[in-house]
Amino acid sequence: MLIHNADVAIVFNQIADLLEIKGDNPFRIRAYRNAARTLNALAFSVQTMVAEKSDLTELPGIGIDLAGKISEIVTTGTCALREQLHRQLPPSIHELLTVPGLGPKRVKALYQQRNIQTLDQLFNSARNGQIRNIPGFGIRSEQRILEAIRTQQSKKKRYRLDLAESVASALLRYLQALPDVKKIEIAGSFRRRQETVGDLDIVISSSRPSLVIQQFIQFEDVTQILAQGTTRASVVLRQGMQVDLRVVASVSFGAALYYFTGSKAHNIAVRVLAQKRGLKMNEYGVFSGTQRIAAETELAVFQAIGLPYIEPELRENRGEIAAAQAGKLPQLIQLADLTGDLHAHTKASDGRNSLREMAMEAKKRGLSYLAITDHSSSLTIAHGLDAEGLTRQMDEIDQLNAELGIKLLKGCEVEINEDGSLDLPDNILERLEIVVGAVHSKFGLSRERQTKRILRAMDHPCFTLLAHPSGRLILEREPYDVDMHQIILHARQRGCFLELNAQPSRLDLTDTHCMMAKNEGVLISVNSDAHSIFDFDDLRFGIAQARRGWLEKKDVLNTLPIKQLLSAISRP
């Protein structure tokens, strides 16, 4: 049976929930939560590790006991401790924790004093007024429970970064126009450029915070006010997205921005570091005793605790603090570092613009080369090109190259067939300067067969780079199951490359896979996969993901000048 890391993490989080409701040792609970987080961020499959008898205790936060439980879960699909806890507490009880305002203590009270085990039971008890008399509850909390279950508000949705951007822009314009708003910034996972965000975190500096809060909750798209104090407020917008606002004095803006940008794990780790240096940190500044020594800018805050500036995309407590202390932070790639784009479509297949239009637009955006990679014929839904169509396109490229002042590369996004062969005859593949291999079919193959299929495709001497290596669509379609580490190692051996697809719905490779490729010395190509002239805008999302993966200019293939690029992708 196939067990993903996320499945193991779910079991650990369930155990942590149950232990928390029981009131177990908080450090034990944290150990399970940390292990779950480690597993979710891990680029390797622990099931594979167990099969290969790798030492799980080398993973951070995994000791002998948890290693044993991981083995148990990936081999048996279940965990004795969880089953034992389920005999003490009903399995459904974790549902109750999803209701906003209910944590472990109150869930325990609901269970012990009213035998409430499910959301349905909770709803009925609340409707019958049976909650308000439990110590710690009252009429208000009873009503809030009813409302939360009615609006299904319990499960918090996540939004793709690009969609969050469009929701944020109107609100941002409204707030920026207010006379009492001095500085304003969207912080949180949005600023860290996570591929999805759960809510918007906005930081404002103002000398009249209550007034700003008042104006904030009067924004026309606000449909619900979750909390409203003198310095912070939480609302839900018409689109369903939650927005948290924090208003501070100008002198504290940097500290507040830093705090609100997170991540939580990063903040905690940095505060521990500050503590060790005899300093106290909060969203109002860095303090030595009662003396505020820094707060106005993020840079000042970093300097006060003895660290260089750490870019938001790195703030995930994934080694950035140690790297900062050692002076070994990466010099993260920037959009302007890109010299070209190696994946783009035209009207010849499923794009919307002509070859000339795409070329002109790429040139306008400062790129010095663009690979034209329309689909190959077996992807009929995209009107893929056959040998004849490609030949015609190659002639057209020759003409434009003589005329336009941007180098167009002759390429194709070639279907990788189920058996790993490529969807074009060798005599055509040999005439192409770049072959972008892609999987668009048979997503459900087993991990072993899917991996083998891709490895075989890479073995073709003409293969240049693997497009959207996981095939996922964020929040819509799971990635196909492949051994990415093996693919990366194979790319290194074969001298080919992997794509980081910049479309905000794809963004694969993921950040952790980027790190893996970097560690193995495999260059990544950050490509737009543009289907129209507007899609070159997406490159910034790809760059953001690359930055989250610690990539530097030297780690990215299409930062090379055209001459070096051609030599890097040329076949032996």
Add this chain to the structure above:
DNA sequence: AGAGGTGCCTCTGAAGATACTCCTATCTT
């Protein structure tokens, strides 16, 4: 429950705002 220093023990993830009920639990990064 893990990690680290020693052979079993100690320490381990910060800090503040808000809502709500009665003193703290929950939520946020």
